[in-house]
Amino acid sequence: MKYGLIGERLAHSFSCEIHRALGTPDYELIELSPETVANFIEKRDFCGLNVTIPYKETVLPLLDEIDPAAAAVGAVNTVVNRGGQLVGYNTDVTGFAALLSRAVIDLAGKKVLVLGTGGAARTARFVCLRQNAASVVTVSRRKRPDAVTYEKAYRDLDDADIVINATPVGMFPDVENCPLDVSRFPRLSAVIDLVYNPLRTRLTLSARRRGIPAVNGLYMLVAQGAAAAALFTDNRYPADAVETLYQRLLSDKENVVLIGMPGAGKSAVGAALAKVTGRPFIDTDAEIVKAAGRDIPTLFCAEGEAAFRAREAAVIRHLAQTCGAIIATGGGAVLSEDNVTALSQNGRLYLLDRDPENLNPDPGRPLAPDRAAILSLYRERIGRYRAVADRIIDANGDAANVTRLIQKEHCL
Numbered sequence: 310m311k312y313g314l315i316g317e318r319l320a321h322s323f324s325c326e327i328h329r330a331l332g333t334p335d336y337e338l339i340e341l342s343p344e345t346v347a348n349f350i351e352k353r354d355f356c357g358l359n360v361t362i363p364y365k366e367t368v369l370p371l372l373d374e375i376d377p378a379a380a381a382v383g384a385v386n387t388v389v390n391r392g393g394q395l396v397g398y399n400t401d402v403t404g405f406a407a408l409l410s411r412a413v414i415d416l417a418g419k420k421v422l423v424l425g426t427g428g429a430a431r432t433a434r435f436v437c438l439r440q441n442a443a444s445v446v447t448v449s450r451r452k453r454p455d456a457v458t459y460e461k462a463y464r465d466l467d468d469a470d471i472v473i474n475a476t477p478v479g480m481f482p483d484v485e486n487c488p489l490d491v492s493r494f495p496r497l498s499a500v501i502d503l504v505y506n507p508l509r510t511r512l513t514l515s516a517r518r519r520g521i522p523a524v525n526g527l528y529m530l531v532a533q534g535a536a537a538a539a540l541f542t543d544n545r546y547p548a549d550a551v552e553t554l555y556q557r558l559l560s561d562k563e564n565v566v567l568i569g570m571p572g573a574g575k576s577a578v579g580a581a582l583a584k585v586t587g588r589p590f591i592d593t594d595a596e597i598v599k600a601a602g603r604d605i606p607t608l609f610c611a612e613g614e615a616a617f618r619a620r621e622a623a624v625i626r627h628l629a630q631t632c633g634a635i636i637a638t639g640g641g642a643v644l645s646e647d648n649v650t651a652l653s654q655n656g657r658l659y660l661l662d663r664d665p666e667n668l669n670p671d672p673g674r675p676l677a678p679d680r681a682a683i684l685s686l687y688r689e690r691i692g693r694y695r696a697v698a699d700r701i702i703d704a705n706g707d708a709a710n711v712t713r714l715i716q717k718e719h720c721l
Contacts (some may be wrong), residue, residue: 312541313337315349316361321481321506323558324359327531330554331538331546333357347371350388353395357541358388359534362477365428372397382435384428387537398540401432404533405503407551409436412524414499416440419470424448424488426456429503430475437473448489463493474502479510484630484654487511497521505530507630507654508563514650531555560720562632564656569694570687571640571677572668573661573704574711579637581712586721592637596624609675618645625651640676644690649697659715660698667705 312333314324319338328336341349346364350371360368365384369375372388375397379385385397409416421442423433426449437445446466449456457466478488484507491497491512500516503526516523531554535546565582567575576592583590597620598604608617621642628636629651636656643649643658652658665687670679677683695701700718704711715721 310337310339310354311335311356312358313339313355314359314361315339315341315346315364317341317343317363319361322361323506323527323530323562324534326558326561327534327554328538330557331535332544333538333541343367350395353390353393356390357537359537360386360388362429363427368397371395378402378435382428382431384431386428386533387540389540398537399432400533400536400540401429401529402436403536404529404531405432405436406440407532407548408501408524408526408529409440411528411552412499412501412522414471414501414522414524416442416471418443419498420466420468421445421471421473422448422462422466422469424472424474424478425476426453427475433473433475433503459489463490467494468496469494470496471499471501472497474500474504474510474512477504479507479512480504481506481630485511485626487515491516491519491521499523502526503529506632508559509654511650511654514653527559528555531558556720562655563719564629564631564633564652565635565715565719565721566652566656566658567635567637567661568643568658568698569640569661569704570663570665570668570683570690571674572671572683573640573663574708575637575661577708578661578704578711578715579635581708582635582715582721585712585716586635588633588635589631590635590637591628591631593621593624593628593642594637594639596628597621597639600624604673606673606675614675622648629654629656631655640686640690643697644693657699657719658697659718660694660701661704661711662694662701663704
């Protein structure tokens with residue numbers, strides 16, 4: 310190999326796609342156990358490496374030279390082999406500063422809580438202090454001389470202005486976890502989560518629902534990747550190139566989630582979108598039928614609606630971790646806040662808004678077998694659909710036209 314990323318668990322990583330787009334040659338993901346890291350580095354059989362959790366501090370004593378910024382942070386995330394001499398850098402500093410700039414988050418004079426004590430947390434502290442934060446307090450699960458506990462943060466630091474999550478809590482595959490209850494910090498003006506998979510963590514979703522601006526770590530990942538690639542290849546990547554790559558990666562990774570009334574055309578449009586884009590198509594009702602071995606009318610009759618909704622929620626929790634898919638949901642899926650949260654973590658929700666007179670009754674749909682049932686269901690649900698949708702698509706045309714509208718909206 311020439312270039313790659315080392316870490317303990319890398320199933321969540323987008324680094325190969327980023328470096329492929331940046332032109333870094335022969336870039337690989339290398340999962341290493343703690344006892345094998347030193348031997349791998351000492352062989353020096355690479356041109357350049359990125360380093361992620363939990364080895365950003367581990368590699369420090371294995372290097373011949375450390376860039377001053379990386380030394381000040383106390384963590385390295387990029388290693389360049391210069392004629393047999395290993396030089397360590399911290400391009401996370403560049404990436405985090407770029408994220409703050411893009412999100413227009415001003416740290417000057419602010420009280421900042423940094424969650425975590427690892428290399429990412431050290432980077433966040435370094436940048437916060439360099440940008441004149443009034444105070445930066447590290448928060449840890451365990452009591453430490455250089456950090457406060459979460460209990461103390463809730464009790465004594467509820468006037469914090471900004472929270473930065475620099476832990477892996479909430480990262481794929483443990484996407485249902487959240488490191489902090491933001492409702493206990495009423496003065497927050499911004500939440501930054503360095504996790505980028507899922508695209509929206511429980512932490513950022515919770516903040517946004519309270520009107521607090523919140524961003525994830527995807528732009529930081531792309532910006533630090535560009536800075537690392539520049540060290541690897543001596544190329545330079547302007548800000549507009551980083552933005553273009555970020556937007557492309559976001560679009561590629563974000564699920565297109567179709568919501569709306571029974572008969573609105575979600576399955577037909579989803580299948581058409583999958584055909585023209587090459588993305589996988591997932592129909593949650595079809596997945597429920599596959600898992601249960603019985604069709605939906607039979608499930609409703611045998612188990613009742615509550616049991617069906619429990620099956621639906623389990624399917625959605627599993628499928629929502631997917632990236633880059635087209636997902637068609639059942640008509641009642643987004644009535645559950647838990648389902649909306651799960652689908653929103655990696656997806657943009659498109660409401661196929663079809664006028665009730667254009668919705669066809671179907672005896673095979675337990676809750677919409679006739680015209681009167683459809684009209685009643687529409688009046689009951691349309692407000693909810695519109696409230697949770699990220700985009701509303703006029704679905705009164707044919708499937709091909711609706712497909713084109715979503716393609717344009719999602720840049721597919």
